Amino acid sequence: MTQEAHVTQGPLTTEAGAPVADNQNSETAGLGGPVLVQDQLLLEKLAHFNRERIPERVVHARGAGAYGTFTVTRDVTQWTRAKFLSEVGKQTETFLRFSTVAGNLGAADAVRDPRGWALKFYTEEGNYDLVGNNTPVFFIKDAIKFPDFIHTQKRDPYTGSTEADNVWDFWSLSPESTHQVTWLFGDRGIPASYRHMNGYGSHTYQWNNEAGEVFWVKYHFKTDQGIRNLTQAEADRLAGEDPDSHQRDLRQAIERGDFPTWTVQVQIMPAADAAAYRFNPFDLTKVWPHEDYPPIEIGRLELNRNPENIFAEVEQAIFSPAHFVPGIGPSPDKMLQGRLFAYGDAHRYRVGINADHLPVNRPHATVARTNSRDGLLYDGRHGGAKNYEPNSFGGPHQTDRPLWQPVPVAGATGNHAAPVHAEDNDFVQAGALYRLMSEDEKARLVENLAGFIAKVSRDDIVERAIGNFRQADGDFGKRLDAAVQALRG
DSSP states (O other): OHHHHHHHHHHOOOTSSOBOSSSOOOOSSSSOOHHHHTHHHHHHHHHHHSSSSOOSSSSSSEEEEEEEEEEEEEEOOTTOOOOGGTTTTOOOEEEEEEEEESEEEEEEOSSSOOOOEEEEEEBBBBEEEEEEEEESSSSSSSSHHHHHHHHHSOOOOOTSSSHHHHHHHHHHGGGGGGHHHHHHSEEEESSSTTTOOOEOOOOEEEOOOOOOOEEEEEEEEEEEEEBBOOOOHHHHHHHHHHHHHHHHHHHHHHTTOOOEEEEEEEEEEEGGTTOSSOOTTTTTTTTOOTTOOOOOOEEEEEEEEEEEEEIIIISOOOOOOOOTTEHHHHHHHHHHHHHHHHHHHHHHHHTTTTTTGTTTTTTTTSSSOOOOOOOOTOOOTTTTTSSSSSHHHOOOOOOOOOOOOOOOOOOOOOHHHHHHOTTTSSHHHHHHHHHOOOHHHHHHHHHHHHHHHOOOOOOHHHHHHHHHHHOOOOHHHHHHHHHHHHHHH
């Protein structure tokens, strides 16, 4: 019997398969009497209902997703030996989950917040997860600061509300955030839909080819639908009228056959360039200017199938930047290094130790062969096979070929700040971004920032926050200062 037949045909049953005689009335001690403990259908339904929710994600809780296809359009074998990238025209099934960062599971879609971009490639060498955002940079450069940063974006432990004081106190004391904050409060801070925004791997990753040569790479997904954004006023109205706007738009577009697509590009840096590059190439608060490393088109991503069940396939979907395949690996990016642990640990806590067994998470183009056994919801898939390695009973064995190439390291252990390169500082790229904007874009950026900063209660935090933008660009800081003072009276 197929799963569909099990669900939709025949009599209603209990979870154990027994037929249900009456699903309208609970069992009582006589007409009008108290309900009996022996009514196991009632108890089973209530107990299951109480457990229908798993802990929501601390970040990226609010999301939507779809399945799709990635198609290679350029030969990249000179840079990577990953099989799913091995020939032009090759296609790989994917699942992409979009999300907001700070909002909880019931939050509105149309808000000023980065959008998560979590893409799973179901490759023949295992699942490859690329976990990024709709911005090429982030607020911080070291994962040790991430819990503190997110605490400022979430509800205050005393007031129970998101507090401007907390947000701007942290940002003003973390000047490295100036670049991302400039992005966030600019025109692209509130995408009109998930279809009308770019995606980025954000981090720097390693590619390595058959000869063992190493390259550093950044991923870009450029929307073919065109960039469309919302003003703050438009977003405020839409969030109130249709909190599910982005999720609904994505689902309906796919239902009518209007499949969204993205042109996939990479920036490639030979490993030897990294040490002397003008910016730290592993700093998540920085971009690689396109004049230094022009984006190269390598593929096309299309979303063409909606999930059948949001909970099973979107809420329980798991992604980890530690899910690499041969030819692709990590970089010394300190934010990425922390996420290699944190994502998998979050999934083991939130979904369970066997979350990788769920249909949306397990490999689709190959079979996982591990010695992991037991735990919550273990399905016995290994039968009586031995659960250790090495063994002489035909069990899985190591390949002796690492997925990525080693990176040279030297020096004493310690709590080191990231290396500083020739043009590194916390403000240079934020200033460059501001100067790229038109006068109308600058005016909207200043208006958006001023409206939020003006809510801060302490003058020292206000001055510190404005000071960061003043260091990025004198005109930027001057205009922002005037706008904030006008609002604060």
